[in-house]
Amino acid sequence: MATIEMKNIVKQYGDNAPAVRDVSLEIDDGEFVILVGPSGCGKSTLLRMIVGLEEITSGDMMIGGERVNEKPPRDRNLAMVFQNYALYPHLSVYENIAFPLRLHKGAKEDEIDRKVRDAAETLELTEFLERKPANLSGGQRQRVAMGRAIVRDAQAFLFDEPLSNLDAKLRGQMRTEIARLQRKLGVTTVYVTHDQTEAMTLGDRVALLKKGVLQQVATPRELYEKPVNLFVAGFIGSPPMNMLPARPKGDQMELPFVTFTMPPEMAKAAEGHELLIAGIRPEHFVDASSPQPPEGAVSFNADVDVVEWLGNEQYAYIPFEAPEQVRKTLDDLAKDLDGEKMQQQIVVSLEPTTRVGVGEQAELIMDVSKLHLFDPETGDNLLLGAKEKSEDAQA
């Protein structure tokens, strides 16, 4: 077990734009870190640089305090689970798991046998030990791949989208299994995924990448509640955060549906801007009839376009028109997030018991204290800076 430290890691293929740009990240011993981002963001490349399958253009990769840039994969003592498992089809499950052990000279047969059986026990593979990978189900193959990783005392585990080939139900099962295994073994783990559910549920910390640039590294909760920029805010959360054009006027803030008086810190952050993007999550709206409206909430009326009732929750969609300048930023954001065009609508999460009909006008309450403000040019979260500054001032 070891720490993994990345210092200004860059990866460039030929003369193209760098795939990974100046990423610095420290992973503590025993920590579970998720690398997440839309496709092509460089997360897999980063993982492959840690394990040594990809050369590092510049920067330092330190594992256990030792620089490993020039070391081949076999000398880094890391275990990796590939997206497509990469099991050896000509070997039985037993031999697949024993493979890394047999490569060491002087490994004793009874020692190997004990370790393989232990690993198989942990992963409930004992009865399949004699089978070939071709005769296993997807979930079993996945477990064999994990068995091959845990059988040796690797410094860290690396997972490259390990669950993306499984069906939804199995994916949920394996997710908890991986989490349990990691807690039990306490091994430093780096896990690449594009699935935000996996990112949010598995990781101690989540590192979000966009086009090879590290956007934010934080706990899942912090990532959700305090996104540093528009991209993070848009990526994390499902349904995604609503992005609205916002025009500050004096101490008033004008949104497509409602105008309200800004709290002082928000007014300070909005100062000097003519047009901003306001971000607010669907669950920070409530129906006006709800018993306890949150403090600092404003109410407004809006026309509901579509209603989706899911049993445990309910989403209402409300269309709006965005001005040209903001629309471009939002469309770019949608492209970065692998989406098509940003829908000009807000999603509101309502109590499932609320009865809102399609085409009806609903009275909604918005929790202004949960509102984020983003600079449409840079995408930075203005409020976050302001809050931190005020907190600093208080301290």
Place this chain on the structure above:
Amino acid sequence: MSPRRKSRVVWSLAAIAIGLIFAGAGLWLIDRPDLWLWLITGTVFVLTGAVGLAIGDNAPQISWASIVGAELIVLYTLTPVVYLVSLSLKGGNADVNQGGFLPHDPGFTNYETVFEFSLFQHALFNSFGISIISTSISVVLATFAAYAVARLRFRGKKLVLSVALAIAMFPVVALVGPLFDMWRAIGIYDTWIGLIIPYLSFTLPMSIWVLSAFFREIPWEMEQAAEVDGATAWQAFRKVIVPLAAPGVFTAAIITFFFAWNDFVFGISLSSTERSIPVPASLAFFTGASQFDQPIAAIAAASVVVTIPIFVIVLLFQRKIVSGLTSGAVKG
């Protein structure tokens, strides 16, 4: 009438017709003791047709066309082989001259003659030695070369591949003359190495093409997984890639062995004595008991002997050439 049933009836009738033609031809044209062979062949076809007509529609869903077709193909391909074996069992010149498909005086005298012939013994030894050495060298070299072609990016890869293909297509006859001169000048005329070199140059390109196709099928991840598991590049190659490409390796080995084993042109031109002459060339030196005797039966016996190793090798390797070996390696 359903199309399936119609096809069955049509082909059954066709089988009966073929059977009757065989039987009729046997009776009418052939005035020999092999009449019953023709009758048996005819009977088989007639019976096939009869079964086809007799079974009901709820019988197993077999295509009658393919059954009749298979019978025809088996007849076509096996007749020469059976005739060769039968010829080799004939008892001497008189028997051969008498004609007929089956021997009148069957025995193993021809095999005894063949094995007493010292040139043939040497030729067998030479052929085995040369073929096995060529096959081993060719397969090992081709495996490395094919791996490089499939995995590495280097300048002139296309050129290497096309030149290799061009060499394989080069007419053998055009090379024999120059090689004969060259080999005599260097002093490797009538030696094993003198035959092994041309065999290698003709089989390597084919083997490289076959093997690189197999290597390309093997996912990169296999190797990368092995390397992460702690294998050196060589270990990954030997323990993961080669076993996975085994069907390709065996295919290449069979191609090479056949080429070397069956070659006549190089054998007859680049060797002359028992030092290096291979079996196909040695057959040309067979003589009968007297100069007026045709050594046909003896050559037939020698041919049967030569065919046996090929037979054994195909049977052995066929089990190794299992397609779909890589299934289960990766999802998808």
